[in-house]
Amino acid sequence: MRDVQESGCGSNPSVHALVADHPCYSEGASHRYARMHLAVAPACNMQCRYCNRKFDCSNESRPGVVSGVLLPDQAVERTREAMRRLENLRVIGFAGPGDPLANPERVFATCRPLRQQFPELHLCLSTNGLHLPEAVEAIVAHGIHHVTITLNTLDPVVGEAIYSWIFWQKKRRRGVEAARILLDQQLIGLSALLARGVLVKINTVLIPGINDSQVPEINRLVSEAGVFSHNVMPLISAPEHGTYYGVMGISGPTEAQLQQVRDRCSGAARLMTHCRQCRADAAGMLGEDRQAELKINASGGRVIAIQPARREPAPEPVLLAVASSTGELVDIHFGHAGSFRIYRVIGETIEALGEREVVDPYCHGDDRCVEESHSAASLNRLLNRLHDCHGVICSRIGYTPWQALLARGIEPVNSHAHWPVREALRQTARKLRQQRAQNIPMAAVAGMK
Amino acid sequence: MLALVITVECIACWACEPICPNGAIRVKNEIFRIDKNSCTRCEGHAELPQCVEICPVEGAIIDAEGRAMNPPGTLTGLPA
Known part of the structure; x- marks a missing residue:
């Protein structure tokens, strides 16, 4: 396993600088530094069976869910406010609530002023990869040094069971055809990012009974490609989420199942085990959904707040x-x-x-x-x-x-x-x-x- | 051809707005509608209306006769 702390005397001295204060890339950093997701990307170009964007539930903590979408100038305003209040803020992430690369104008229009005004912040982005190849140059040009690709399978037949459809070249496509296009785009995009020196993390959602056997293979492939970190994360699934898996009774893995699959991943990419599966508008340290101190009214926009701490007050009518x-x-x-x-x-x-x-x-x-x-x-x-x-x-x-x-x-x-x-x-x-x-x-x- | 119509099922996800070749998707206060004078149902641009092709919600877009362009069960794979 690659050791970040020692990478300074190894092949790529810049890797240390890129991960030392990024809470998602370094577990050590996750205890010290904060990140904020800017929900500037509402649209999505495909339907994953673990996602339901219909409901905006403020009680849930899962990716794709967000309580308000920001325009680029509101996002910059929000960052300015967060910089004042979260002194350990180091990372701005673009994670949704749709797919950032289905909204490239909005995302990059946010990056430009952020980079000028807060050059010390890392910019990072998560994507399903469908439109990654054509976005790589823009990603690099806008100073985004960290990209996460969600890669759930290397087999289009398995992919058919994970993705309902994709929108591709003016058409909704389904089944194995859709999964194959997606996979091709993900792998082309991955190589292009690595060739440009971008630090890449792979997220794999472990869906019991669907892609368990795929995960070690993904781990091997992405490790050999030079991916920095691999995050095998549990499916979040409950009937009330209204997702395909939730409604169909396909539940997430147990701790033991997750551990078993992670144990079979032995590639060089470091396994990320501290992921907290943050909302697309999360802010603060990982797993902290409770910064009531950060209530920001972006100029002319809606009031967006981070979730408050949970307490059990006495029942009142x-x-x-x-x-x-x-x-x-x-x-x-x-x-x-x-x-x-x-x-x-x-x-x-x-x-x-x-x-x-x-x-x-x-x-x-x-x-x-x-x-x-x-x-x-x-x-x-x-x-x-x-x-x-x-x-x-x-x-x-x-x-x-x-x-x-x-x-x-x-x-x-x-x-x-x-x-x-x-x-x-x-x-x-x-x-x-x-x-x-x-x-x-x-x-x-x-x-x- | 008569324009398409967005119904209250719309979840304001914005997917259709940037891909409409006619700029016919109008948004006001997070309510999405299709400008009936601009909508061509994508004739000459694509085989099928682009908003219909990317919309993630069944029944959110209907034709002038009120028929759902994406009927129940066609997008989620869930029993209707």
Whole structure:
């Protein structure tokens, strides 16, 4: 295994400089230095079966999930603020919530000012690799020295079971064809990056029963290619994530299964075992999802905050309104609700207080739901009907009513779309109680997809 | 040919916006819609409408008759 500490007297003295203060590349650095992911890349060009970008759940900690997308200038503003507050900040990462290279303009437009204003920060990027080959020159030109490629298999037949589809040359492609294109692009991109001296990390999601046997082979191949580090990470999968694997009951590996597979990886690439599978908007030290100190209102943008610490405050009653057709599922758009069901939640106890009719729903549009079909007067009447509620749970909500609710101190919740009402109520009440206990302004934890 | 329409199923993921050859995807307050005067359904540019091809959400884009361009079950592989 390559030893970073000694690399200064070895082949590549710059490697030490690149990893010494990067928490994802060096476990030692992970205890001392912080990183921040800038969520500037919303779009994605493919569908992995372990990903569901539909839900924006602030209680989850997994890649691809984020509570708000930043424009490049907002991202720079956020970095400036973070530099003031996190003195050990060393790394800015681009990880999503889509794929950074499906949004190259946004990513590189963020890199340019960052590099000018904060030349001391490392810039790094994670990608599925589909558009990597054509991006390599831009990556190098923008001073991105660290790139992570997610490589889950070297076999397109296995790939078919991991990827639902890719968008490639104007078409959605599926099956083995899609997996083969992806693999080719990943390997071409990998060689090109290494040839340009970029430090490459490979992420492999261990999906039990799907790619276990592939992992040692991947490890061997990428080690021989000259990859710096290989991160074999466990699949995160639960039915409520709504991912293909989650719904189909394919669960993540046990600790023992993960260890077993890692033990079979003996290549020169150093195995990363300290990965915390951060969200696409994480900030702080690895595994720290709790920097309530970092609440940044990017100029003209949404308020984005890092998740607060979890504590267990005493249960207090929480009054919630739910947009649901039958009371079973959270299935109605805020603007379309003809009535809201009101519940009081105390601890785990849920008490139904009846329905409040809405005389004229806020949104009169059909499925198109365009801005012109909205009435400010209806919205105000609706807000008055909900004035005493702490939160409103609905399947979807537009930006205008979202902001209007926040302005009234009512938390809009659209992260539990199509959940059972009772479960959504419990989760939401728990979150609101935590916020209240920590005195976090409602808006600070609200994210809008 | 009549323009396509984005429904409330849209998750505002932005995938369609940069690839529309006509710049017909309009975004206001995170609500996405297709400008009916600009949409050509990609005729002359691609075999199939590009927004439909990259959209990750079933039922998020419909045609003028209200038919889902990506019907349930076609994208996720999950039973509809």
